[in-house]
Amino acid sequence: MLKEKKVFVIGHKNPDTDSICSAIAYAALKNKTDDGVFVPKRAGEVNNETKYVLDFFDVETPEFIGHVGTQVKDVEIKPTPSLDEGISLKNAWNKMRDLRESTMPIVNDGVLEGIISVKDIATANMDIYETRILAISHTKYTNVLDAIDGTMIVGDSEEEITKGKILIGAANPDLLENYVEDGDMLLTGNRFENQLCGIEMNAGCIVVCTGAPISKTIQKLAKENNCKIISTPHDTLMVARLISQSAPVRYFMKKDHLITFSREDFISDIRDTLAKIRHRDFPVLGRDGKYCGMLSRRSLLSMDNKKIILVDHNEKGQAVDGIDEAEILEIIDHHRLGSMETALPVFFRNQPVGCTGTIIYDLYQENNVEVDQKIAGLLCSAIISDTLMFRSPTCTPKDKKAAEELAKIAGIEIQEHAEKMFRAGSSLADKTPEEIFYQDFKKFSGNDKNFGAGQISSMDKTELEQLRPKIAAYMEGAVKEGEMLFFLLTNILTESSDLVFAGEGAKELVETAFGEPEENWVHVPGLVSRKKQFVPSVLHVLQQ
Incomplete structure (x- = not known):
C-alpha cells in the first residue's frame, strides 16, 4: 500500500x-x-x-x-541492500547482477564505509597484475574456497592470507624450488613432487586442481609444516582466473571523498553536484549519519514536490x-x-x-x-x-x-x-526589540519600492511608550539601503497607533500619508489596521 x-x-x-x-x-x-x-x-x-x-x-x-x-526524503530513496566489506569480488558481482544494481554500499553497523560499482569490479578484473593481491588485501581463505568451489583439506578456513604470492606450479621441482617463497599460494595438479616441493619451501597454501587425490603423506607433511591444502574441481587455468575474485571488496571500494547526501538536503542545493558527477546512484544518510538507501538520478525525473x-x-x-x-x-x-x-x-x-x-x-x-x-x-x-x-x-x-x-x-x-x-x-518583558519587531512583520512592495511593516497591539499605554524608542533604535540599525521599515505600536483601548519609521524616504512618506511626524515617529489617531488602513495609505503615496 x-x-x-x-x-x-x-x-x-x-x-x-x-x-x-x-x-x-x-x-x-x-x-x-x-x-x-x-x-x-x-x-x-x-x-x-x-x-x-x-x-x-x-x-x-x-x-x-x-x-x-523538495528534499531528498521527498524523492524515492531505493532501499538498496548493503554489502559487508569482507565479501569477495565474485559474490559482490553476483549480488549486483541478481539485484540489477550498478552501485552498492559497503556498510558496517549502519555506517557507510564505501561504495563498489560494476565499473570498479570490471577494473579490478582487468587491471590486477599484482600476484600478491590476496596477501595485500588480507583475504580470508573462506573467500578463496567460495571463489574456486574449493574444499579445505588441511588448515583453518577462517584465517587470513597475510603474505606470499600466487604461483602456478607447472615447472619441475628443480626449477620450481627457485620460485616458491615463504607463504606463497601454489596452484598445482596431481604432481606429488611439486606438492612436496611447495611444502619444503614453506608455501602457505597448496591448491590441488582438477579434484586430484591428495596423499595422506602430503596431508601429514602439510600439517607438520603449517601449510594449508585446498582441493578444487576446476583446472589450473580456471583457478588462476577465479582466485583473484576472492579478494574482499574493501580493497577495491571507493572510501575517500565519498559523495553522499542527507535526507534533509534540498534538491535545489545538490543539483550542481548531480550534474557534475555522473554516478547513477548516490548514498543517502539519515540524521544519525547512518546509511538509509540510495538516491537514483532517474528518481529525480519523477520526484514529487x-x-x-x-x-x-x-x-x-x-x-x-x-x-x-x-x-x-x-x-x-x-x-x-x-x-x-x-x-x-x-x-x-x-x-x-x-x-x-x-x-x-x-x-x-x-x-x-x-x-x-x-x-x-x-x-x-x-x-x-x-x-x-x-x-x-x-x-x-x-x-x-x-x-x-x-x-x-x-x-x-x-x-x-x-x-x-x-x-x-502585550507581555514584552522577556523579549528583545528584534524579537518584538519581527513577531508580526510582513513585507510589501509597490511601484518598485519594497517596505516592511510590523505591528504590536497592547492595552498598556505605558508599556507602548517605553517600547517606542527601543524599537526606533533597532530599526535604524536594521534598515537596508533602498528599503523602508515601519512599526505600529497600537493601543487597543484608545484605538490609535504610534507609527515608527526608518529608511530613505520614509519620513516624507509618513508626512504625506499620516501627518507631520516627530523625529522618527508620529501618533496617528484611529490607525489600528495594518491591512486596511496603513498599507493602502502607503501604496497610495508610492503610486503618486
Missing part, C-alpha cells in the same frame, strides 16, 4: 494568532472532507498571544518548517522559504491580492472580512462539518485577535457574528477571553 502524501497547511512568516489557528482548523477540516493527510505547520515562532490561546484550549503548537523546497495550502496570505514575500519549489493546492486569505504565482490552477478563496478564521468557519458550515470545542475556541480567538475585538475597521458584521457563534461552542465569554489574550500578547 502506497504511503499517503502529506499536505502542509501553513500561514505566513512571523505568524500571528489568525495564521496559526486557521492553519490548524483548516487542516482538521480537510482531514474530514478530503483524501490525504493534512498537517498544520508554522513558518516562524509563535507570539505570546498565540501561545496563550493554544495553551488555553490545550492544542499542540504546529511544527516549524523553514523551507518547503511538497504540496502546500496557504492560509492568511497570498504574497510571495510573506510565504515560507522555497515556496517556488512547492506545489500550491489552495490559498485561503482575506488580504489584498499579492504577488503569488502558481504553475497550475488552484482553489483560491479570498473574502473581504477581518480574519481568515471567519472564512474557515464558513467552510466548515458549507461542508456540513461540526466544529468541535477546541477548533471553535481557536477560530474565535483568531477573529478577536485580527479584529482587535471588533474595533478594527477591517471587522465586518460577518466576523462578529462568527465570533459570537464560535464563542458559544467553545464555552468562552468574548470580553473576558479577549482581555486575557491581549494581556498575554
Whole structure:
C-alpha cells in the first residue's frame, strides 16, 4: 500500500494568532472532507498571544518548517541492500547482477564505509597484475574456497592470507624450488613432487586442481609444516582466473571523498553536484549519519514536490522559504491580492472580512462539518485577535457574528477571553526589540519600492511608550539601503497607533500619508489596521 502524501497547511512568516489557528482548523477540516493527510505547520515562532490561546484550549503548537523546497526524503530513496566489506569480488558481482544494481554500499553497523560499482569490479578484473593481491588485501581463505568451489583439506578456513604470492606450479621441482617463497599460494595438479616441493619451501597454501587425490603423506607433511591444502574441481587455468575474485571488496571500494547526501538536503542545493558527477546512484544518510538507501538520478525525473495550502496570505514575500519549489493546492486569505504565482490552477478563496478564521468557519458550515470545542475556541480567538475585538475597521458584521457563534461552542465569554489574550500578547518583558519587531512583520512592495511593516497591539499605554524608542533604535540599525521599515505600536483601548519609521524616504512618506511626524515617529489617531488602513495609505503615496 502506497504511503499517503502529506499536505502542509501553513500561514505566513512571523505568524500571528489568525495564521496559526486557521492553519490548524483548516487542516482538521480537510482531514474530514478530503483524501490525504493534512498537517498544520508554522513558518516562524509563535507570539505570546498565540501561545496563550493554544495553551488555553490545550492544542499542540504546529511544527516549524523553514523551507518547503523538495528534499531528498521527498524523492524515492531505493532501499538498496548493503554489502559487508569482507565479501569477495565474485559474490559482490553476483549480488549486483541478481539485484540489477550498478552501485552498492559497503556498510558496517549502519555506517557507510564505501561504495563498489560494476565499473570498479570490471577494473579490478582487468587491471590486477599484482600476484600478491590476496596477501595485500588480507583475504580470508573462506573467500578463496567460495571463489574456486574449493574444499579445505588441511588448515583453518577462517584465517587470513597475510603474505606470499600466487604461483602456478607447472615447472619441475628443480626449477620450481627457485620460485616458491615463504607463504606463497601454489596452484598445482596431481604432481606429488611439486606438492612436496611447495611444502619444503614453506608455501602457505597448496591448491590441488582438477579434484586430484591428495596423499595422506602430503596431508601429514602439510600439517607438520603449517601449510594449508585446498582441493578444487576446476583446472589450473580456471583457478588462476577465479582466485583473484576472492579478494574482499574493501580493497577495491571507493572510501575517500565519498559523495553522499542527507535526507534533509534540498534538491535545489545538490543539483550542481548531480550534474557534475555522473554516478547513477548516490548514498543517502539519515540524521544519525547512518546509511538509509540510495538516491537514483532517474528518481529525480519523477520526484514529487511538497504540496502546500496557504492560509492568511497570498504574497510571495510573506510565504515560507522555497515556496517556488512547492506545489500550491489552495490559498485561503482575506488580504489584498499579492504577488503569488502558481504553475497550475488552484482553489483560491479570498473574502473581504477581518480574519481568515471567519472564512474557515464558513467552510466548515458549507461542508456540513461540526466544529468541535477546541477548533471553535481557536477560530474565535483568531477573529478577536485580527479584529482587535471588533474595533478594527477591517471587522465586518460577518466576523462578529462568527465570533459570537464560535464563542458559544467553545464555552468562552468574548470580553473576558479577549482581555486575557491581549494581556498575554502585550507581555514584552522577556523579549528583545528584534524579537518584538519581527513577531508580526510582513513585507510589501509597490511601484518598485519594497517596505516592511510590523505591528504590536497592547492595552498598556505605558508599556507602548517605553517600547517606542527601543524599537526606533533597532530599526535604524536594521534598515537596508533602498528599503523602508515601519512599526505600529497600537493601543487597543484608545484605538490609535504610534507609527515608527526608518529608511530613505520614509519620513516624507509618513508626512504625506499620516501627518507631520516627530523625529522618527508620529501618533496617528484611529490607525489600528495594518491591512486596511496603513498599507493602502502607503501604496497610495508610492503610486503618486
